[in-house]
Amino acid sequence: MTLFNLAKKNIKGNINNYLLYFFSMVVCIIIFYTFNSLLYIPEIQNTDPYLESTMSQTSFILIGFIIVFIGYSNSFFTKKRKKEVGLYSLLGVKKKSIGRMLFFENIIIGAITLLTGLVLGIILSRLSTMLLLKLLGAPIEVSFSIPLKAILTTTLIFTIIIIFTSVQSYFLIYRFRLIELFHAEKKGEKVPKASLLSAGLAFVLLTSSYWLMLNGMAMLAIPLVVIGTYLLFRSLTVYLLKRAQKKKTKYYHGINIIGTSHLLYRVRGNALMLTIIALLITGALPYIHAAFSEYAMTEKDARDSAPFSYIYLSKDEAIDKQINRIIANDKNHPIIEQLDIPIISLKGTTTAPFEDNNDLSINLMAEQTYHQVKKTLDLGDIPPLSGEQAIAFKYYFIHQPIANFKGHDIEIPLPPGKQTLTLKKLEKKSVRLTDGEEPLYLIVDDKMFSEMAEQINPITYKAYEVENEKTTKETSETLQKLSDENMQLLTYYDKYTTIKALTGMKMFIVSSLALVLLAATGSIIYFKQISEAHADRNRYEILRKIGVSKKEVRSTIAKQTLFVFILPLLIGILNGGMLLLSIFVAYDMDLIGNTLYFLYAVAAYGTIYLIYYGLTITSYNRIVNN
Template identity: 35%
Template sequence: MTIINIAKQNVKGNIKNYIIYLMSIIISVTIFFIFKSLEYNESVNLALEGSAKLSVGFNAASMVLLFFSGLFIWYSNDFFLKKRKKEIGLYAILGIENKKIGKILFLETFFIGIIALVVGIILGSVLSRISTLLLIKIINLNVELGQVITIKAIMKTVISFVAIFIIVSFISGSTIYKFELIDLFKAENKREIEPKASYFKSILSLVLIISGYLVYLGAMKSPSLQISIVLTLMLVVSGTFLFFSSFLIYLTKIKRKNEKKHYKGLNMIITSKLLYRIKGNAKSLALISVLSATTITAMGITISYHNKFIGDFDEVYPYSYVVSTKDKSLNEGILNTLSEENNIEVIGNTNGEITDLEVSINGGKNFVKMIPQSYFYSINKLRKNKYTMEKLNSGECAYFYEYGEGSKREYKFSTVDIKDSDIKLSIKEYYKENLLNEHMSIETMVVNDDDYNKIKSAGEIYNLNLYQIKSNNDLKVTDDKIENMVDKSLLKDKNSNKMLSYSSYYKNLKEQSASIGGMLFIGVFIGIVFLAATGSIIFFKQISEATEEVNRYKTLRKIGVDDKDIKISIYKEMLNVFLAPLFIGVFHSTIAISLISNAFNQNIILILIKVLTPYILIYLGYYMLTAKNYYNIVNN
């Protein structure tokens, strides 16, 4: 029998052991292929022209996925090699040279990789069309699907993963040179010494994690946000590894002191096993915890962004167009352009005067748009009288602040000092939102008409035009015409700022749908890969240990322990292994998500329910699968 035939037979014989490993790699290959197909999809890229280049996002996501997949494949393959040390030793005893054994291991790993690659590309080809349709729906694109699968995407996927499989296969093939023959046969008999519980390291783990949380929660106030986030990661990740290698041991040993529970049923054996093998599990559990936190946080933040900028878009951008320039003739030109289009119905339009000026509130310098109350009523009518505002007396004003909900800023009853003027205004009403479209005016003041006429000369006077269209869809041609008109008008004013002078509902919706919808799409697929890898790593680790525990369970049966008690003890032990990293991962992610959801006025409970429900269900599926397989191994 040739080396190639031996390798093929080994793959066939171990296919049950490889199935979870295979599934995880197939998922990685499939999603990588989908990302590459979308990156090279000409129809999607042309439709996104001028608003967002999602291809850059897909390329970055595929690189992250490739790097992670490489680590996962190497990590998982290492478990299989350790599990097969005895088999490798048998080859050596039969007289097969180390070089040939290395070739067998190389070919086995490579064959598994090629199987996963072929199945992944076939599955990716089937799912690419569905994924593209889903992306088009999420980012609200009006585009013909066109060709989805490209030769370039297939070649990139093949080259990338074949490179990974060759590297991992070489590592597998070189394993035989790392061990003495006696070590290979005694691998299952080696046991780790029960680790000591370090009180200092246990406390240090909590200090590091809590310190990381405090740095993160204060990140928004920090002048260097990036440094704060990096420091948070360092503190929390190092604290998490210490938590599992020290605090978990300390906690388990304290739990063991409760004699009533410790000597009940097989609890003594479960606790002893957890302690005995804690060192081997600590790094894996910490890694699972960090991966879980990363996955849940990424999904939670993405959903927060989506809810804020897409879910509440009509509130954030209430007007089809907002134009603020010194060109009085622009309003007539825009109305003419809108009337030329047969599919456009203008249901509302206001035109009035406003002033941009500098004011001082509570000693702080602010730049605001000031609007006379008579014009405010016209604006409010477009909003279907959303705001209830009593007539302002002289010396009173109403204040709109865009970031009010996400900020502790509160100006109600404060005094406003107008620059280069003796006039002071008191804030009678305070609204925690933007009166205009988002970013058009972070701060806006409504004042009595008489006060406005006295104050307006202290600032720059502009014409503010608002337009409300019945349907804001399919406006590309009209939108381009209006933007060109505004651009020409702004060229006449050297001090103009386009962000503060022009806002288009259609353009902003298109851009934000592409960027945030694309981020949601990428986040979901990356989350699937991370979740599959998370469950697989625990599965491999526990199943690897199960093969080494067979004799222990045989001994338990000989002394009278029945199968029912053994099964309960295994499911309890697996539950401890699975719940510990899940609990820490969820806790980390809850803190991480809370800051963003609070800034965007999102309900963190609802966000966590949306993310955690599918995550925990799939995670528990891995728990049941692992516990069942563990029991079958020790039972047979």
């Protein structure tokens, strides 16, 4: 009991050092519990059939982040406590007793953290569920529940982690000799030599990786990014700091000599940490961007997939009248426009460089019909057609410049013989009337269409545009019950809710993982800097004794801490930005809009990093400047 009380007293004495660790761990536990609790909430299960597999995969990723974070945090506390442990041993306390005391400390911290995280997780679970349902586009009506399985799973996982780290703490006294415990903080690093060759290699590797990304070889670029980023922190930073030392006027101004020397002295130890954090940011930013941009573009994506409120293939006049009556009776969503779209569906061959040019699926559309649907389908104007001229529309699997398709013939077998059409132009746009594989749409003049319709009976799609189509749930469900597979019914509401559910789930998961990643990486930098602050306390005491003001010390701390925080963030933003740019170019995406979403992700990330930066400066200053 005495050791247990001593452990509690030690925790109280080191409460300031444990606070950020405690906060970060609580955030991890809340998010982990939230993900597990969602699996047992009926409202969520009914909304997304893929929830269980998605959440399970995410939970494994979370556990990986948490293990890395706890392992690094524990190593920080271990290093910080070495001198204290050595003092206990010097005073005659048995190693077994010291080990038990450290074990109890870790168990107490872990238990408090776990209990706090679970309580807050239970309190916030209803809010998290409502947020997810909102993102999924489902009704925000959810009963409050406390899933016992989620509590047990969270408790089990974190208990195992806590016990493992506690055992590590127990064996601390056995892993080091007494002299090593007392001099742990005095172990320094040799000042590395500046290597212009390595610095140049870092620049070459990163620029080469960007070139590969922009030329569609992102997988080949990844190893270069990893190596280049490490060399950047390992060599280029040394080179830049050495250059700063040579600028005598600035180097000897105030106590810049202290800050620059400190960074140079620690750069070898920081290189791997900064590389890992930069690479994590590199990977995280594209995912955050994707989640935000996809969710923001839900309406546009739904419109691209289902341009009409309702469209189906007409099979029976009686069914057509019944569908028209159902849609017309929905007074909350009055009909804006109703169109009949005749299509001649057939096969053909062509000399044009389409992938399936020997077995081409073709939908023929009359020029007049095209002008009726072009606004809804967002297709734009086309030049007038005559005779055997045709304009092709196809978006996917076009691997050559569209100019290469012009002038090629398309042969269409008809009952009396073959009909040859000449491509006047290819438009890399999609004509979306139904789900499934995209056929080649050919627009021909009205006379040609009429002649071919006498030989092959057209099929007719009936399309409706209504007001407030995002809320046509009841009518869409009624039509789905009435339809069969042959009708190829496609409704805007179904596409909108499906896409919103998928993007909403992605946004929830990515945001949660990003929060854990931010908490982990921010805390790692924080603990690393605070560890160095304790090691450098005596040096700063000497500075104050020779007349350096507290303001100058704080300014130096702010500069050297900014260097450590800003470098991985900037490199991560650069790497992630180039990766996203290569995706924008490869898939012909909206560059301005997607860049804006990327800047939103950077702003969110940077804001939270700024908070950690402020906390680090405050704690560092309190340790060395009081």
